[in-house]
Amino acid sequence: GQQVMQIPQYQHVQEGEDFTTYCNSSTTLSNIQWYKQRPGGHPVFLIQLVKSGEVKKQKRLTFQFGEAKKNSSLHITATQTTDVGTYFCAGPDGGATNKLIFGTGTLLAVQP
Amino acid sequence: GAGVSQSPSNKVTEKGKDVELRCDPISGHTALYWYRQSLGQGLEFLIYFQGNSAPDKSGLPSDRFSAERTGGSVSTLTIQRTQQEDSAVYLCASSLGYDQPQHFGDGTRLSIL
Numbered sequence: 001g002q003q004v005m006q007i008p009q010y011q012h013v014q015e016g017e018d019f020t021t022y023c024n025s026s027t028t029l030s031n032i033q034w035y036k037q038r039p040g041g042h043p044v045f046l047i048q049l050v051k052s053g054e055v056k057k058q059k060r061l062t063f064q065f066g067e068a069k070k071n072s073s074l075h076i077t078a079t080q081t082t083d084v085g086t087y088f089c090a091g092p093d094g095g096a097t098n099k100l101i102f103g104t105g106t107l108l109a110v111q112p
Numbered sequence: 113g114a115g116v117s118q119s120p121s122n123k124v125t126e127k128g129k130d131v132e133l134r135c136d137p138i139s140g141h142t143a144l145y146w147y148r149q150s151l152g153q154g155l156e157f158l159i160y161f162q163g164n165s166a167p168d169k170s171g172l173p174s175d176r177f178s179a180e181r182t183g184g185s186v187s188t189l190t191i192q193r194t195q196q197e198d199s200a201v202y203l204c205a206s207s208l209g210y211d212q213p214q215h216f217g218d219g220t221r222l223s224i225l
Contacts, residue, residue, distance in 0.1 A: 031211055042203060042216040043155070088155065090214075097168040098210045099160040100145070107152075 002027045002093045004103040012109040019079050021106035023072040023089035030092055032065055032072045033100070038085040043102075046074075079110050114138070118204050118217035126225050127196060133189045133220045137206030145214065146179055146189050147203045155203065161187065162210060191222075199224045 003026045013019050023032065031050045035043040047056055049065035049072065056063045062075045072089055089103040117136040125131055137144050146158040157171035161181045172178070176194075181187040191198055201221050205214040 033213060035214075042218055043205075043214075045213040045215070048213060092211050097160060097162060097165070099157065099168050100207075100210065100214065101157060102147075102155040105154045 002095070002101060004089060004091060004101055006087075006089060006103040006106050008106055009104065010107045010109070012111065013079050015081060015110050015112050016078050019076045019083070019108055021074050021087050021089075021108075023074075023103050025070045025091060027094055028069050030069075030094070032069075033090045034063060034072075034074055035088045035090060035102075036085050037088065037105075041085075043088060076108075079108070081110050081112050083108060084110050116204055116206050116215050116217035118202075118220050120220055121218060122221045122223075124223045124225065125194060127194060129194055130190065130192045131194055131222065133191075133202050133204075133222070135187045135189070135204030135206075135217060137185065137187070137204070138215055139185075141206035141208055141215070142184065143207045143210055143212070143214075144181055144187050145205045145207075146187070147205065148173075148200045149203055149219075150200045158189070158202075194222075194224045196224045198222060 005024050033048045034046040037043040053067045054065040060077045064073045086105045086107045088105045092098045093101045119134045142163045144161040147155040159179045160168040176192045179189045201219040203219045205216045207214045
């Protein structure tokens with residue numbers, strides 16, 4: 001079945017440094033979503049990308065959908081302690097029910 | 113408006129007992145998902161309901177797990193004869209459709225003694 005992998009699994013940065021997490025799917029995705037889960041919380045939707053090569057920005061966060069629609073990235077510029085959490089990508093699995101499946105997640109730790 | 117509501121927020125039970133977890137989705141959301149998340153781990157898909165279609169049960173780990181969704185709204189996840197490895201946070205999410213953003217509840221933290 002389809003797999004969605006994220007790298008790295010864990011990243012520790014100093015506050016002010018940049019951070020990037022990469023999401024790779026074994027199959028083409030019709031769209032990709034990104035979620036953030038704070039420690040002790042539940043995942044919260046950040047953004048959805050639909051078009052090949054699409055780039056969207058939310059303040060210090062930049063999201064990109066690959067040309068082949070099989071990979072995506074999330075880049076955070078000048079991290080802050082409020083960025084701490086696990087970032088998940090997710091996409092429809094393209095199967096009979098086209099359910100959304102989540103990537104393995106990247107845990108970001110930010111040292112002040 | 114109200115978000116996704118899950119109850120109970122915490123459940124402690126003895127091994128071998130049955131448990132029922134409840135999810136009240138956002139009104140009008142046709143899609144409902146159940147996930148399991150162990151400490152420090154990712155989201156393990158369990159089951160997916162979409163409208164009146166047959167649910168996608170492909171993620172249920174064993175026949176001890178079952179779920180239903182009555183009237184296209186409230187859903188219950190039942191775990192029979194609980195085992196210690198069932199201890200985890202069970203998250204419910206709802207959305208307007210299969211490719212729409214998911215809204216998560218706060219989860220039920222299940223502990224099996």
